[in-house]
Amino acid sequence: MQSSNDYNRNRYHLGLWFTAPAIIVLLIVLAYPIAASLILSFLRVRFAGQGLDFEFYGFTNYADLLKNQLFREALFRSVYFTVVEVAGVIFLALIAALMLNHPLGRHAFFRVVLLVPWALSPVANAVLWKWIYNANYGILNQAIIGLGLTQENIIWLGSPWLALNMILLADVWKAVPFIALLILAGLQNIPSYLYKAARLDGANTWQQFVHVTLPGLKTTLVISIVLQSIWALKVFDLIYVLTKGSPADSTVLLNYLSWRETFSNLDVGYGAAIANVLFVLMFMLALVYIRALRPRRIKAKDG
Amino acid sequence: MPRYLTRFFIRFGLATFTLLSLGPVIWSVVTSLLPLSALTSRPPDLNPLNITLENYSLVLDSSRGLFSGLINSFIIATFTSAVGLVVGSMAAYALARLNLPGSNKLLLMILATQMFPGIVIAIPLFLVMSRTHLVDTHFGLIAVYLSFILPIVIWILKGFFESVPMELERAAAVDGASPIQTFRYIVLPISLPPLFATGVFAFIEAWNEFFFAIILTRINVKTASIAIAEFSGQYQTLYGQMLASAVLASVPVVALAIIFRRFILEGFVEGAIKA
Amino acid sequence: MATLELVNITKKFGDFTAVENINLRVEEGEFVTLLGPSGCGKSTILNMIAGLEEVTSGEIYINGKQVNRLSPFERDVAMVFQNYALYPHMTVEENIGFSLQLRKRPKNEIQAKVRKVAAMLELERFQHRLPRELSGGQQQRVAIGRAVIREPSIFLFDEPFSNLDAALRIKTRGEIKELHQRLGVTSVFVTHDQEEALSLSDRIAVLRMGQLEQYGSPEEIYSKPATKYVARFIGTPQMDMFAGEFVNDGGLYYQVGSAKVAVSDTLQAPGVSVDIGVRAEFVTLGAKGFDATVRLVQPVGPFTYVTVAWDDGSVTARVNGVSRLKPKENIKVEINPKELLFFDRATEKRLNP
Numbered sequence: 001m002q003s004s005n006d007y008n009r010n011r012y013h014l015g016l017w018f019t020a021p022a023i024i025v026l027l028i029v030l031a032y033p034i035a036a037s038l039i040l041s042f043l044r045v046r047f048a049g050q051g052l053d054f055e056f057y058g059f060t061n062y063a064d065l066l067k068n069q070l071f072r073e074a075l076f077r078s079v080y081f082t083v084v085e086v087a088g089v090i091f092l093a094l095i096a097a098l099m100l101n102h103p104l105g106r107h108a109f110f111r112v113v114l115l116v117p118w119a120l121s122p123v124a125n126a127v128l129w130k131w132i133y134n135a136n137y138g139i140l141n142q143a144i145i146g147l148g149l150t151q152e153n154i155i156w157l158g159s160p161w162l163a164l165n166m167i168l169l170a171d172v173w174k175a176v177p178f179i180a181l182l183i184l185a186g187l188q189n190i191p192s193y194l195y196k197a198a199r200l201d202g203a204n205t206w207q208q209f210v211h212v213t214l215p216g217l218k219t220t221l222v223i224s225i226v227l228q229s230i231w232a233l234k235v236f237d238l239i240y241v242l243t244k245g246s247p248a249d250s251t252v253l254l255n256y257l258s259w260r261e262t263f264s265n266l267d268v269g270y271g272a273a274i275a276n277v278l279f280v281l282m283f284m285l286a287l288v289y290i291r292a293l294r295p296r297r298i299k300a301k302d303g
Numbered sequence: 304m305p306r307y308l309t310r311f312f313i314r315f316g317l318a319t320f321t322l323l324s325l326g327p328v329i330w331s332v333v334t335s336l337l338p339l340s341a342l343t344s345r346p347p348d349l350n351p352l353n354i355t356l357e358n359y360s361l362v363l364d365s366s367r368g369l370f371s372g373l374i375n376s377f378i379i380a381t382f383t384s385a386v387g388l389v390v391g392s393m394a395a396y397a398l399a400r401l402n403l404p405g406s407n408k409l410l411l412m413i414l415a416t417q418m419f420p421g422i423v424i425a426i427p428l429f430l431v432m433s434r435t436h437l438v439d440t441h442f443g444l445i446a447v448y449l450s451f452i453l454p455i456v457i458w459i460l461k462g463f464f465e466s467v468p469m470e471l472e473r474a475a476a477v478d479g480a481s482p483i484q485t486f487r488y489i490v491l492p493i494s495l496p497p498l499f500a501t502g503v504f505a506f507i508e509a510w511n512e513f514f515f516a517i518i519l520t521r522i523n524v525k526t527a528s529i530a531i532a533e534f535s536g537q538y539q540t541l542y543g544q545m546l547a548s549a550v551l552a553s554v555p556v557v558a559l560a561i562i563f564r565r566f567i568l569e570g571f572v573e574g575a576i577k578a
Numbered sequence: 579m580a581t582l583e584l585v586n587i588t589k590k591f592g593d594f595t596a597v598e599n600i601n602l603r604v605e606e607g608e609f610v611t612l613l614g615p616s617g618c619g620k621s622t623i624l625n626m627i628a629g630l631e632e633v634t635s636g637e638i639y640i641n642g643k644q645v646n647r648l649s650p651f652e653r654d655v656a657m658v659f660q661n662y663a664l665y666p667h668m669t670v671e672e673n674i675g676f677s678l679q680l681r682k683r684p685k686n687e688i689q690a691k692v693r694k695v696a697a698m699l700e701l702e703r704f705q706h707r708l709p710r711e712l713s714g715g716q717q718q719r720v721a722i723g724r725a726v727i728r729e730p731s732i733f734l735f736d737e738p739f740s741n742l743d744a745a746l747r748i749k750t751r752g753e754i755k756e757l758h759q760r761l762g763v764t765s766v767f768v769t770h771d772q773e774e775a776l777s778l779s780d781r782i783a784v785l786r787m788g789q790l791e792q793y794g795s796p797e798e799i800y801s802k803p804a805t806k807y808v809a810r811f812i813g814t815p816q817m818d819m820f821a822g823e824f825v826n827d828g829g830l831y832y833q834v835g836s837a838k839v840a841v842s843d844t845l846q847a848p849g850v851s852v853d854i855g856v857r858a859e860f861v862t863l864g865a866k867g868f869d870a871t872v873r874l875v876q877p878v879g880p881f882t883y884v885t886v887a888w889d890d891g892s893v894t895a896r897v898n899g900v901s902r903l904k905p906k907e908n909i910k911v912e913i914n915p916k917e918l919l920f921f922d923r924a925t926e927k928r929l930n931p
Contacts, residue, residue, distance in 0.1 A: 007476055007649035008402070008632055014482040015401030019409075022394035022453055029428065029450035030416055036427035099316045110317065111568060112561055113324050119560035120328075120553050121511030123528045127535045127549040128331045131542060137343055139330060146346065173327070181568065205309075230418050237513045237528075241535050258422045263518065268426060275422040286418035470663035473630050478677035478724070479651035488676075492667045 034279075041276050045268035061273035070249060071257065071274065078254045081168060082232040088172045089179050089228050090221065096176060097183035114177040122174070126241035129170040133157055133242070157243050160250030167238050167251060175231065179224045186220030187213070226289040230282050254278050335359070335547035342542050358547035362534070369548050372530030376510050376552070378441055379526060383448045384505035388498060390449075391456030396486055398457065399464035400472065410461070413454040421514050424450060429518055439521040447515050452505045459504075463497040464490060500566030507556045527552040579606050580641040580654070580731035580764055582627065587636035589622050589788075596622050597788045600636070604766065604781075609758050611767045611775040613811075614785035620768045623785075624734055627766060629653050640731060656725035657734040661741065662717045664709040664724075670696070671705045674723045695723045715746050722754075726761070733765040739774065751777060772812050776800065784808045806926040809855050809919060815883055817855045818893045821923070832918075835890020837868040842915040851923040858883060860917040861895035863903070867912030872903050886911055 044057035065071045096114075099105045117125070132138050133156040141153045157163045190213065198208045236255050239245060245252040245260065252260070255278060262271030334342060338355050341348035363370050398406045428447055429438070437443035467490055475485040491498070513528040520529065534541075534548045560567060582604040589597040597619040604610045612620040625631035627638060629650035638645050645653045664673050672679075674695055675688045696702050699719045709717055718738060725733060735754075739747045755778055758765055769775055775782045776796045784791040784799065784807075792804035803809035809817045822834035824847040831838040832854055839854065863884060870886040870893075882901040885894045886909060893911065903909065920929045 007482075007629055010649075011401050011482045012403070014486075015397040015403045018393040018397035018401065019403065021390045022457065025390060025446070025449050026416075026453060029446055030424060033424035033427040033431075033450075034419075036430075037423045040427060095316070096320055099313055099320060102313050104310065104313050105317055108564075110321070111564060113321050115560045115564055115567070116328055116557055117324055119507060119557045121513065121528055121556065123511075123513045123532050124549040124553045127531055127545060128327050130535055130539070131331065131334060131546055132327060134542070137345070137347065137542065139347075142346055173323075177324070234420050237532075240513075240517075241532055255420050255422055258420075259425075259514075259518075262422075262426050263429075268430070271422075272426050275420060275426060278420045279423045282419045283415070286415050289414075289418070468661065468663065470659045470661055471665065473625075473628075474657070474659055474663035474665075474724070475676075476630060477628060477650045477655065477657045478728075479680045480676075484680060488680075489665055 037272050037275060037279075040269055040272035043269045057269055061269050062277075064270065065273055065277065070252065073249075074252050074254050074257045075277075077164060077250075077252070078233060081164070081235065081253060082229050085168055085172055085175070085232040086225055086228045088168075089175045090224055092172070092176045093179035093183050093224070096180040097187055100180070100184055101187045114180060116177075117174050118177040118181075120174065122237035123241060125170060125174045126238045129166070129173075129238075130157075130242055133166055158247060160247055163243055163247060163251050167235070167242055170238055170242070171232070171235060175228060179228060182224050182227075183217065183220055186217050190216035223289065226285050229285050233278060233282055254281075331546045332550055335543055335550045337543055339541065339543055358543040359551065361541075362544045362547045362551065367530070367548075368525055368533065369527070369530045369551065372525050372527040373552065375441070375524050376527040377555075379444055379448065379524070380506045380509040382441070382445050383452055383509040384502045386445065387449055387452040387456045387505045388502045391453050391501075392460050392491075392494075392498060394453075395457045395460035396464050396490065399461045400469075400490075401482065410458075413457055416454045417451070421451070425515060425518050432519060438519055439523050441524055444516065444519055444524060444526075447519060448509050448512065452508060455508070456501055456505055459501050460494075460497065463494055467493055496566060500563055500569075503559050503563045504567060507559060510556050579762065581606055581639075582732055582764060582766065583639040583642075584623070584627070585637045585639070587623065587626060587638065588634050589619070589626060589631065590634045595788055597626075600790050602783055602790065602793050604764055607762045607764055608780045609765045609767065609778060611769060611779040611782045612785060613769060613772060613775040613782050615770055615811075617787075618785040619788040620770075620785050621736055624657075624736055624766060624768050627732070628655055628657055628734055654728075654731040655734055656728040656730040656732075657736065658718075658721045658725050658738045660737045662709075662721040662738075664717055664720055666709055669706050669708055670701060670712070670720050670723075673709070673720055674727055676724070677728055691727055695727045698726070699723050714742055715750065718742070718750065722757070726757075731764065733763050735765065735767040737768050737770070739769070739771075747774075754778065773814065776812070784811060786811075802928070803919065804928055806853060806855070806921045806928075809921070809928070813857060815858055815894055817857055817919075819853045819855045819921075820891050820893075821853055822890075835888055837870070837888050837891060837911070839868070839913055839918075840915045841918060845915075848920060848929055850929075852929065853921045853923050855919045855921065856893070856913055856917055858894045858896040860914040861893055862912045862914070863895050863897065863909050864912065865910055867910040870909060870911045872905050872907045872909055875901060875903055875905065877901070 041061055042057060042059070044055045044060070100110050100114075120128070132140050135141060135153045135155045135158070138156075140156065144150055145153070154162075156166045194212045194216070195208055198212050203211060233253075234255055235253055236259065239251055239253060239256045243251045245256060254274060258271050258274035258278060260271075261267050261274060265271075333349070335358050336354045336356070337347070337349075338353060338357060341350070341353045361367075397403055398410060403409075424447075432438045432443050437446075471489055471493075472485050475489050480488065511528065512526075513532065516526045516529050517532070520526065531545075531548045531552050534545045539545060584600050584602050587597060587600040588595065600623060602610075612623055614620050622631060626633050629645070629648060629652075633646055640653055640655075650657075665676065668676065671689075671692050675692045678688045678691065692705070693702070696705055699722060701716065701719055701723060704712060704716060704720075709720065712720065721738070738754075739750060742750060751774060758778075767775075767778060776799075779796060781793060781795055782799050783793045786807055792799060792808045794802075794804075799808060799812055803812060806819065810819070820832070820834045820839070822832050822839070824841075825831050825833045825838070826847075827838075829843070830841050830845060830847060832841055833839075863886065868888070870888040872884060873887045873892065874883075874885040876883045876885075877900055880899070882897045882899070883894050884897055884901055884903055885892055888911075893913070895911070897903075921927065922929055
């Protein structure tokens with residue numbers, strides 16, 4: 001027979017009271033909307049007079065999505081954006097972290113340098129780059145003309161493919177610091193005696209990097225890739241400030257598209273459907289994240 | 304590779320890294336301090352004698368909305384982080400120490416909430432809030448912000464509370480402290496630094512937020528982010544002012560990040576890994 | 579001061595049984611040690627006595643009253659933790675006085691009592707310091723002070739010395755013994771160090787994998803161990819055991835390989851197979867007995883432990899002072915037949931021949 005004393009029972013009760021406020025808040029502003037969003041995507045919502053008119057629409061919204069060329073293009077662009085951004089960010093962040101891990105880079109000053117781009121709001125970041133990319137007076141053009149690389153101003157945000165990549169650049173610039181910090185923490189968790197052992201075994205710097213650093217960073221890198229992918233899919237502020245989707249919808253990504261369909265074109269159900277597609281994409285990435293963090297069973301070594 | 308050569312490359316790398324990271328920011332600040340005439344001449348007239356604060360004074364003119372935007376952002380960020388800390392720390396302590404069943408699943412769910420696009424919840428929330436007249440109110444925006452701030456706060460603080468040695472709480476129990484007294488007299492005082500850091504982090508996230516802000520506000524609760532977005536649209540040819548507004552809106556958060564950098568760096572970066 | 583009684587105490591964590599059917603009684607003012615290796619359940623039992631761990635089945639009685647449902651504080655027990663568990667943000671004064679503060683005692687009463695306890699433990703000079711400014715030994719005294727000020731019915735100690743270095747351990751051991759003699763509070767002490775248990779306790783409960791092997795005074799545990807496990811766990815060096823056969827060859831002998839171990843002449847060969855154990859102080863090396871070769875010589879100050887071996891066994895002898903024996907020397911070994919301990923090979927329990 002289990003006997004429970006006051007102490008443990010009190011703790012349990014307190015635990016319930018303590019989590020209640022958080023659960024209530026999250027139920028209202030998180031759980032309910034997620035469920036509602038799913039339902040909305042199966043409806044056709046029209047603004048009728050003062051209120052809204054809901055009509056069951058089945059999978060029509062989703063079917064329309066797949067037929068819609070803009071959606072497919074936005075999807076493709078989002079995937080491209082994510083892949084290139086993640087690759088770029090991880091690459092640059094790894095280099096930055098390695099440098100900061102070196103005795104020369106251990107100064108607090110560099111940590112501050114990292115924090116500045118991170119702390120900026122995405123909108124401020126967008127404004128900053130809008131100015132740099134400005135065709136007439138922006139410093140990018142001034143620089144490359146000054147260096148003699150071209151004769152004329154390039155309209156960075158004017159041509160489709162170019163605009164998308166300039167947005168990419170702006171986001172990469174902002175994203176590198178956080179990932180660099182993550183990787184730096186991961187680097188510092190690699191015990192230094194592993195490097196000593198490798199050196200004694202005759203490994204040079206490159207070999208140490210491949211055989212000690214990279215394996216030690218595996219979990220960190222997986223986490224970084226997943227986190228950065230999710231953030232890349234969320235890009236919105238940059239598009240809103242820099243291009244608003246132009247030229248010719250070539251910088252419309254999924255998140256932006258969903259917003260536009262709902263709040264500009266007022267097709268709420270359709271917008272919700274796009275949102276849910278995005279949700280599914282991110283959810284799958286989240287699953288990867290959670291699986292990557294689960295403690296791995298120790299593999300038996302032979303010999 | 305000879306050591307001096309490695310050191311040279313690293314020095315070079317660090318310098319480049321610093322330049323690339325701070326360059327755009329410094330350029331923005333410089334731009335904000337120059338008059339339009341200096342900016343529109345080719346090449347830009349960087350004569351230090353041109354430095355002026357006119358961009359800032361023009362931008363803070365009340366009709367432009369930046370000043371009230373800063374106030375609104377301050378109110379919202381402060382309340383969001385305050386409420387988030389109170390509610391979140393209680394939940395985090397419960398999950399860390401108070402023997403709740405199913406706490407693992409709860410935790411995973413909380414983690415999962417970080418990983419989906421705001422648009423999913425923005426649409427239904429907007430519909431509900433329009434009907435309940437919560438659109439364009441401080442309260443409404445704060446409530447919605449809690450949807451992504453609370454999970455982060457709970458996640459980070461749970462990690463910290465778990466690192467408080469169990470023995471301390473046992474000693475308090477033997478000394479006669481009830482669970483609430485243990486929380487109030489022992490656990491909280493020890494956790495002041497991470498509590499503070501988490502509050503700062505929440506403040507920064509709330510301040511910088513844009514997406515929910517443009518969906519859920521109209522005129523009354525324009526935040527700083529919205530104000531500078533407007534500047535980049537409406538007054539986009541007033542380059543100096545556009546950047547002055549961005550600089551002004553960024554100064555508070557960048558300053559906070561630098562002042563509390565040690566807390567932030569130790570805190571959530573490890574939290575992301577320890578997960 | 580109080581009596582403590584554990585009746586059929588069992589603790590399970592899911593499928594895992596950490597503690598099984600423990601029955602023991604501690605009398606008023608007794609100092610009892612729970613002794614065993616890591617994982618034997620001793621700390622679990624202590625936590626159950628304290629009320630920090632729930633009992634799966636069984637009852638705990640303090641002064642005859644069942645306390646299973648009472649919180650730690652209501653049981654009137656105080657505890658000294660392994661890592662001291664001092665509140666890091668409070669001074670020594672505040673740490674010691676915390677329990678009184680919680681009960682909202684008047685400030686001057688708290689101050690007076692804290693000062694008295696601090697004086698008893700030689701902590702007056704440190705009253706305003708924070709724990710991190712104190713040495714390990716001082717921190718431990720603060721932890722003891724925090725327990726003492728409660729004037730509890732029972733003191734509980736959870737391996738309080740494991741973080742101290744060897745010299746400090748022995749010194750603090752003496753202080754605890756003095757404290758107990760002075761205050762006379764019923765105490766339960768947990769440790770894995772058998773020397774500590776032998777020197778401090780009125781009675782020792784030897785635990786193994788959640789079960790009670792033996793509960794008795796230090797003399798009983800040492801000279802009359804109930805099981806093979808207790809015999810080998812207690813005593814330095816570890817008791818040697820032989821496996822052999824009884825042989826009647828002009829007298830009864832226990833044959834271990836080529837060695838003939840003389841047994842007491844009143845012994846009749848027990849009807850079951852046995853292991854025989856003997857303590858090092860009852861083994862004599864010299865010119866009489868069976869043949870063996872010296873394998874190891876270990877001087878430890880007042881004694882030297884000499885391990886000798888023969889074809890089928892080895893034994894360690896305690897020699898007074900310094901021994902001149904060297905490895906590979908031949909020597910004869912004699913074992914005092916009256917001090918042999920016989921253990922049933924199957925049940926591992928000691929037989930009384």
